[in-house]
Amino acid sequence: MKKRSSKRQTIEAINREVLVAEDGFIVSKTDATGRISYINRTFMEVSGFVESELLGHQHNVIRHPEMPRGVFQLLWQELKADREFFGYVKNLCRDGAYYWVFANVTPDVDEQGNLRGYYSVRRKPAPGAINAIEPIYARMLDEESRGDRKTAPTRSVKILQAYLAEQNQSYIQFMQQLDAA
Template sequence: MKKPIPKDEEIVLDPKRYIVSETDEKGKITFANDYFCEVSGYTQEELIGQPHSIVRHPDMPKVVFKLLWETIQQGKNINAVVKNLAKDGRYYWIFTEFEIRKDTDTGKIIGYHASRKKISRHVIEILADLYAKLLEIEKKEGIAASEKYLVAFLKEKGESIEFANIMEEIHKFY
């Protein structure tokens, strides 16, 4: 499926509704609720079986997803703020709660559940600037340099954290 061309038009989310999806352990979508379809512009048929990156906006630094995947693959839940890309090229910002789904018999990770909701404009503005800086570093020096900058940014704010809480820590400062 061809990625849409991003345009500078935000989709305003309903603060009373949640976007919900589930993926398998590799990140392929196995469930998408009606609101996810409505906001993203994709049908259930277009989403199911696709990698969740189908809605990844090019403004998102790869280091955010690197840290997210490292955390959830360790069996830890994580929260993250993400800018997504709709099928028509518009974008929407979400606060996402990623939860691990495990096989009840083996305890093995079998997938992930994510529910998303609207976040404040203030947090979006702060993170958009931080993400732009991380993306700029990634393009010039790579993901490792971007991660180093992010760790230094958080340490400068006076926090020593695990990446599982990275977005919660960023929110504390703003």
């Protein structure tokens, strides 16, 4: 398996899945730059991290190496446009295992409409969703492995957009379809 590095540690990804409970909701908050300011107990239980290991760090510290960077480019595009994001995400546990979630990320604004950060709620994905999304993510990752690393996420998003065009669906329609799978 691939490795995911951060300034703090290197975690070697292993092929062991941790399942999110049916009634489990993984919650986190970040500041406007993506630095974690809050995680709930379910987040810690599923990921194996404790608060002190994540608070103040970028949320991407739990990004699994088999997760296309293009998905996160799409996430940031939506959030910067003041829209919520829905997506399937493969995250990395502290011990190298992984867990899949259906994520909803929304901008967190104050009473005057100023961005304070982001709020994310993640839950167990629909049963058939991961089988449907993995081949698309594999094509996106393949594209990201070629050529210029800086343009890789944009090229990866184009793979997803081409797939959606073939299906005659918008991204949100596709997410809704997968959520019902």
